[in-house]
Amino acid sequence: MIAYALKRIFVAFLILLVVSGLTFSLSHLSADPALTIAGEQASDEDIEAVRKLYGFDRPIVEQYGNWLGRALQWDFGDSFHYKAPVVEMISGRIGTTMTLGFLAILFALVISIPLGTLAAMRPNSFIDRFALLIAVFGQALPTFWFALMMIIVFGVWWRWLPISGNTTWAHFVMPTIALGYYATPALMRLTRAGMIEVLGSDYIRTARAKGLSPTVVLFKHALRNAIIPVVALAAVWFGFMLGGSIVIETIFNLKGIGWLSYDALLRSDLPVVQAIVLIFASFYVVLTLLADLLNAYLDPRISVR
Amino acid sequence: MSAEKDIVLDVQNLKVDIPVSAGMLHPVRGISFSVARGETLCIVGESGCGKSLTSLALMGLLPKNAQRSADRINFLDQDIQNLKEREMARLRGVKMAMIFQEPMTSLNPSYTISNQLEEVYLRHISSNRAEARERAIFLLGKVGISSAESRLGQYPHQLSGGLRQRVMIAMALMCGPDLIIADEPTTALDVTIQAQILHLLAELQADFDMAMILITHDLGIVARVADKVQVMYAGLTVEEGPCEAVFDTPLHPYTSGLLRCIPVPGKTAPGQPLGTVPGIVPNMVGELQGCMFRNRCEHATDVCETLPNSATQLANGHAFTCRLSPDAATRSEGA
Structure with missing residues (x-):
């Protein structure tokens, strides 16, 4: 039973890693974060300055690494729009x-x-x-x-x-x-x-x-x-x-955070979107894991496999 | 043949009818038997002749659409035909217990052996858990399960088929029933285990002084454990009587056909091919006309087509249902 649980938890972590990578690259492909921050009226130089300031000119793998490193320390950055820490916005909702x-x-x-x-x-x-x-x-x-x-x-x-x-x-x-x-x-x-x-x-x-x-x-x-x-x-x-x-x-x-994610998507508020997607994905993974463990508990035949 | 026998179950003219789209199915067409304390009755016949439905009818466990009728079903001097479901539930598991054909699927996969053994005791006898546990350990020992106490915590999937059937037998004995019905208890088991289980059943039946109805299609089993034999064909009794009488002088062509299918020590010569009964059990929809066995019977004549059958009674309770004389029926045996 313990070995079974450990195996399932390891797989759960792998899934979350893949989900976070996919979300990060897809959201960066679908919108230019520098443009969002600088605003509609910004000049090309302003946008370029913002891009440098936030590190959006770095290779995407590097950006992902930085983001992931901070995310593991429970820091998802600040919302582009509300200028507040994403963690606070989410935990409140x-x-x-x-x-x-x-x-x-x-x-x-x-x-x-x-x-x-x-x-x-x-x-x-x-x-x-x-x-x-x-x-x-x-x-x-x-x-x-x-x-x-x-x-x-x-x-x-x-x-x-x-x-x-x-x-x-x-x-x-x-x-x-x-x-x-x-x-x-x-x-x-x-x-x-x-x-x-x-x-x-x-x-x-x-x-x-x-x-x-x-x-x-x-x-x-x-x-x-x-x-x-x-x-x-x-x-x-x-x-x-x-x-x-x-x-x-x-x-x-x-x-709640469903409402927040709708709001963030409309505003291309990438840090919020990424954090929420990762949280929803974690819910799925954790719940599926719990379901499997609960099943193993309810049906004594399962953990034998 | 003493008149002092303590009759546990006395069934007269038991019928089971099931309405189907083609009409009325009559899987059991009126059979009668009785079984006394300490006695083993074997009901014999091939697949589809109504054996299992007979046992379910006695337990009141027929499928919802099946209808049971009988002149009487006296169990412990009480006619159980008109008992309500709730009253039947007080007899089942306590006074009459059943062992099923499929040990692999007859135990609940989600509960431990102790849970499933003890619950029947806790429901019917006493709510004392320690007592129920003691009884369970005692019976697991009785059915030959070693280290009974460690088995109690196990789940059915951790046991082999033979062990599961032993558990089922222990479960049937939890409340010390007067009647035990075993419906092909060894069919699903390995041949080597079959003999053990059968031996066990016979031993326990004597030990606990129960009446036992053993349903089987294996005449080898019957020869070893039966006191009385009832041969069923297409929902009817074709021959019944004391075990030795039926085996030594089978009077119905079907019985002698079945007997030719098994090797009999002293009778079957080495190298001699075993016989078969060609054909299958007829469709059991609609009313009876003539002898049900006639299309598979090597002695069949025109008489068998039309005339209804009636039992011919001989001495010592041996009876058979055939138009042909005993001589004609057993002619091919060369007896």
């Missing part, structure tokens, strides 16, 4: 994004596991069709459209919920539902498929032959096994929730 992502995946799991289980217990019943309907809608509706519809209905017509900002818990209700509903179909269908397979397995027949109560058979013997792939998928979807928050945070004006 990351709580909002994490809260939203966590609430969204929680919402998705709370809906999808019970509904998927019920659907699996009675395939082709009314509840199964109902669950399928929810899944199809979730998959087909674009998140932003669903969010806008909620704003119109609950925010504008009925005035139940605030539509912009992040000052109270009520501000998180609609963003959570909009974001979480996006993850629901995949998690629910996987729960359903897993439960149907497990409920037909020999060890469930054994559990029933032992005279165990239906509750124990369902929760202890069936759900525990069916949930293993769902856990892995949920962790990956949590990563999607954090990344997907760019759209939702922008729509609901929740000032």
Whole structure:
């Protein structure tokens, strides 16, 4: 188990290194940072001076090395636009994004596991069709459209919920539902498929032959096994929730790092963009790693490989 | 043949019907048997003749779409036909236990051996964990697993097929059942392990004084452990009786056909090719017409096409279901 974990952590570091290199070179290819800093009206000499001052005339490998060296010391430089340290800008906003992502995946799991289980217990019943309907809608509706519809209905017509900002818990209700509903179909269908397979397995027949109560058979013997792939998928979807928050945070004006990255992209604020991409990538990698370790814990057969 | 026998299970005219798109499937068409404490009944037949469904029907574990009916299913002097699921659950695992064909997949991969052994005791007998653990260790020793205490912490995937089946047997014995149903318990195991497991089952059955129903298609097994034999074909009993009677004087052509398929010490000459029963079990959709075995029977005549079968009773409980006289049926044996 320990050796397995160490191996996975090493691979995770390699992935992050590759991601950081790709982000750095792509963002430097897509925009000229000197031009951004100097501004639209700057003369060619000014731009050249800025380029020298910030070291943008150095070879890109060298620039990357410097950036990486500082990043490892938790220094991502200053924002071109806000002239503030990137680390401070992010740390002040990351709580909002994490809260939203966590609430969204929680919402998705709370809906999808019970509904998927019920659907699996009675395939082709009314509840199964109902669950399928929810899944199809979730998959087909674009998140932003669903969010806008909620704003119109609950925010504008009925005035139940605030539509912009992040000052109270009520501000998180609609963003959570909009974001979480996006993850629901995949998690629910996987729960359903897993439960149907497990409920037909020999060890469930054994559990029933032992005279165990239906509750124990369902929760202890069936759900525990069916949930293993769902856990892995949920962790990956949590990563999607954090990344997907760019759209939702922008729509609901929740000032997390999703909103910040949208803002930074519009302004070609490269230090901010690079830092956020690296952070999102780290989330994915860490979450996938956690999912694997959690899987190994839940399924004793995995770590043996 | 004492009348004092303590009958544990008495089944009369058990049927299982499954509606399918082509009509009604009748995998079990009305079979009767009884088994007493300390007695082993072997139900024999080839794949698809309704053996496994019979055992699941007794346990109340049939698939949802299958319908069970019977004149009576008396278990410990109580008709269990109309018991609610909750009441059946109180019998399963406690009074009647089952051992399945597939030890590789019959244990839950996510829980340790101790967890799976102890939970059945904790549910039915007492909530004392130390007691359950003690019982589990005792039974693992009984089923021949050495260093039982270290096995308890292991997961099923860490055990071989033979060991898993031993664990399944220990699990079935946790609450000291009156009846144990073993559905082809050795089919999935290596030949060398098969004999061990079988020997173990026979030993434990005597040790714990249980009634046992052993379902198998292996007549070699039957000859070694059975007190009574019930030969099933296409959901019907074609022959039944004490083990020696059925083996020495098989009266149904199907039984004698099956017996020709295995080498019998003293009867089969060295080098003599073993026989087969050509053909497959017929489609079991729709009502019965004539003898189900007629298209595979070497003695079949026109009578077999139309007339319904009825059992012919002989002395000492030996019975067979064939229109032909015992002489005709066993003619080819040269007995």
